[in-house]
Amino acid sequence: MFSDSTQYTDDPTRHGGRLRSFSHVRGHWATYVYVPVHPKEEFAELLDDLLDVARRNGLHLTKMEEFHISQSQTVILRHHWIQPFVQSLRERLSSVNRFLCVAHRLKVYTNQEKTRTFLGLEVTVGQQQLLDMVSEVDQSLQEFRLETFYQNPSFHVSLAWCVGDMVDLLQGAVRDHLQSMVDDFDDSEILTRFHAEEICCKAGNKVFSIPLR
Template structure:
């Protein structure tokens, strides 16, 4: 298990906040609008008294799909892909061809194949959630899948467009894994995965909905993959473990040999 722990003082502060009734926070906010409260009180509830608007310029123009709240942890399940040298060279060429067509793409910071939507967990749900997920995956075996066809994706909010590589083999095993993950999601009344998923690895992204513009140059981009110097490039993913990232914690779930 790979896991990063927050400091005990953070957890104590977080727990203290959750013990304060909502009505008390409302009164604190009303009072703060009329009187100058001591700094020690304002520091206890900075987001409740003065809600913060996230600066998207700090994240390359990206915006959150849902509002950040204290004690809520963005969570998703995925298969990691450690990029090979050939993949890095291919990605650079794809970015270059996209620039020629007027599309400026930013490469992903890491590469993975999603097996869940991004959901929100309360801090005290993390341990039972990961225990349930581990139990659901205990009988699943390792396998391999591959991808070679490029496809354009846009998120539900139409705030980001992605260039992805769609999986062409291993879909049956991936669907089997999604069913296991969905059982845990359902147990915690969270959103399950898409009904007819297009399994893929996102390669790069840009801000806004530029689906039409990217589709116009998709044939040229696919040519980079098909006409690779060593033959058509095929991305191969060895599915040996699932991972679950929740906030700053990452949990590993090895699959059976």
Template sequence: RLGRMLVGYSSSSEDEGEAGSELCFFRLPVPHCLLTMFPDDVDPQTEDSSLHGGRIRSFKHERGNWATYVYLPYHPVEEFGEFLDELLAAVKTHGVVLTPQEEFHISLSQTVVLRHHWIQPFTQSLKTGLAHCKRFMCSAEKLKVYCNAEKTRTFLSMEVCTGHAQLMDLIQIVDRTMTDFRLETFYKDPSFHVSLAWCPGDATVQMQECLQQLQTLVDDHEEGPFTLRLDCVELRCRTGNKTFCFPLDS
């Protein structure tokens, strides 16, 4: 065991025998090289929300617990950045400052906690279940506001309008794995969406007040409504700092 206690024996003379012996306990410091041998169990994040733009964990981090979720990635087209800037500027005039998402995706699971030794069997279960799922297309073009259950973050998102049936098929497979590991399944009547940007706290009321104006920007885009089109060719599972990819059958 790392950092075990060493026991030292000392005696003033051999003639004192056991009565004169003393037990000295002390703990050696663990070398830095040993502390860094197992980085998989170390989460570099802290509980300080100021280091994460105001984001707050939905559950407390514990060593060996890995936050895990399953999703379909969206790869933005070239004009997406300019379009998003327009939306954020319009929201700002209503007193709400939004931060763009670092990545864009459709969630297919809630965020759950995996123990480190569950990762391999969990991802293998997903791979097996998804082996015969076909690729498909889906799209989103209607803006919608969401707030998480803890009321710590508000999201401006685009709701999926096509591909709902195929997404529900994937949810059944992901839920089956969640159930096998006694983890929470997805929402019973999910509203599939791609989150575009967020702000801390519950800003639902302010966002709803300007939602129609924002939707007009979507509908009156240069060449018709601005639509997010997702070519769903693979699922991904993010667990801690690892990402697993599961290609769908062509």
């Protein structure tokens, strides 16, 4: 049997060179809340084209395994808090209606530690509804004395990432070129719009879905 004092050594090579923001502690679960995004099949072609151009400009990006819009920071929940936290979310979000989002403006982001850079599509339609949901999620976080979301967030769908602070390589002419590719891609207006139909909470390897009305 393992005790809570069991030491865990993180190996960044097991997850693409990423560094953990939190040390691993048994019984503590990394948790975040998000709106899942399920793009149409044609979106993969657009993303491959974007990553190819980035590669030719010296930046090798790794495609995200899944797409979403964050509604919280990553926080740490003790195992016995998970179900009560999810129940709190369900109660607060029970009356939220589904809504349209459009995300077509390319932006470059880094995490707080500047250890990863992300290419993302900023949400330009649906921001107010996302802010309203964040307000509800924040109240659930505060119940458990957890850190709330960022002030004045830039809601976005992360497309791809790389290790380190590589913002300078994706600014200026390169970003303008990538934006023009998004704008000119066939059916781009359709590919960059979707409906927010559920909000999810992922705690460790468990995902809890909360359907919107």
